[in-house]
Amino acid sequence: MGSQEPVLVNTIENGVRVLRFNRPKKYNAFNNDMYSSFMKALLEAEVDPQTVITVITGTGEYFSSGNDLGNFMKAEENESSSGSDEADPDTDEGQIALVRKRGVNRFEKLINILIEFPKPLIAVVNGPAVGVGVTMLPLVDVVYASDKATFHTPFVKSALSPEGCSSYLFPRIMGPGKAAEMLLFNKKITAADAYECGFVTEVYPHKSLHKVWPKIHEWAKLPPNSLHGAKALLSSHKKEYLKHVNHQECDQLARTLTTGEFTAAVMEFFNKKSKL
Template sequence: MANQEPDLVEVVKDGIYIIRFNRPKRKNAFNDKIMLGLAPALERAASNPDAAIAVITGTGDYFTSGNDLSNFSKGAGSGGGGGASDKKGETNLEQLAQAANGSFNRLVKAFIDFPKPLVAIVNGPAVGIGVTMLGLCDVVYATNRAIFHAPFVSLAQAPEGCSSFLFPRIMGPGKAAEILLFGKKVTADEACKLGLVTEVFPDEHMDQIWPRLHQWAKLPPVAMMRAKGLMRAHLKDKLHEVNDLECKSLAESWTTEEFMAALMKFFTRKSKL
């Protein structure tokens, strides 16, 4: 067990800072270690002089299945018995929502402010934050077996990752509504046509991405940062404003009866699988 890799792996190789979600048995779901560790990892990648670009990917068959909802079931677990215990469970959930709001806000800020080229290699299905973060990446490559799903409304939550602003801008309001309001699942090829994915690769040829990235890592790093800064300059303030608004709405949604009912339904359905 001493040699077990952490839930979030960071490696610098040939000018590339690789950040890898590493909970393959849990479909790379975001637990506290990933949720709290990803922003500092991005900050380390930004300041590392040996890395010209950064890559985010996952271990195993999934990119990430999104936020681990068991965090919320634990937060509300002391409630449910009636009277005082209900109030305690409600207080726990409110505190958890406030804490999650702060950590989530910092995470999205790290994406918004990341100064170097940021590439996502979507090695499998992406859910929730695994989908919305892609709008904040510069280039997105995906395996042809990837599926993209943002089930926010079905779980009585609000969209995040600046997706409420970026998705209509990237794919048009109608297509964005299908994904963010109605939770429509899209394939990698569909996501590419919508503009969320840059290029789709056959799963057995995903290794073809790396020689391309190694070539890009040899480009003048300051010039790349300057170019990205110009591309992002007119959006940055707006993205921070959207992030604050989304996080506020998300934290509010986490304390509603509607969310608790959706959470109970989710775990009841999961236990029957």
């Protein structure tokens, strides 16, 4: 029986660390293992003196399809044990606290790691991005996209709420109207649309996406201390506020996950999936 493929491929070459989402059969959806592996890899890149630039990309046709709904609400093993300090699960606040513990706290931690990441972070969006696959992008420094990429945040359609600091960053990047179309009314935008509104740095023909790599490797030859110092200046002014926004969004997300609307949306999703 062969060894299972890692859910995240983590490689480094000549100062460039590449973190590649690697669940292509699941469209690189985030499950518990993906969250854990991604956070661990980012923290490793932070302290590794050989890592000058970190790149996030995906295996296969998708960049990431967001959260794996079949897995999202499962507690990680080290979070699943009950404790005497837990809120009463029979109350609304107790339910929200339990949901926070089982999945939302982990999500908040990942977003905070991205906010705090001290080195240049680049996304190479190789295909469609959904949910967290979209909301993480304003937290990186440069976003290159295939012309086959699309960007979709169907939170309200799924009875969820905006996350990943998108409620603050999307309006600042693309303007309040376009942000509302995406975050409230589930509008999917193309790579060309994303470039036009400043969400994406540059769009490449899909067959030419490989041309980003020589550029990135050339940047990795820049003086690392100067590069990382410049990144600190660019990002230091907004870190604390973004973490505040992240916490507020996660509080709201935990509330929405306990509603009947969310339960109905999940049931509808799996009913449609079973009929395919």
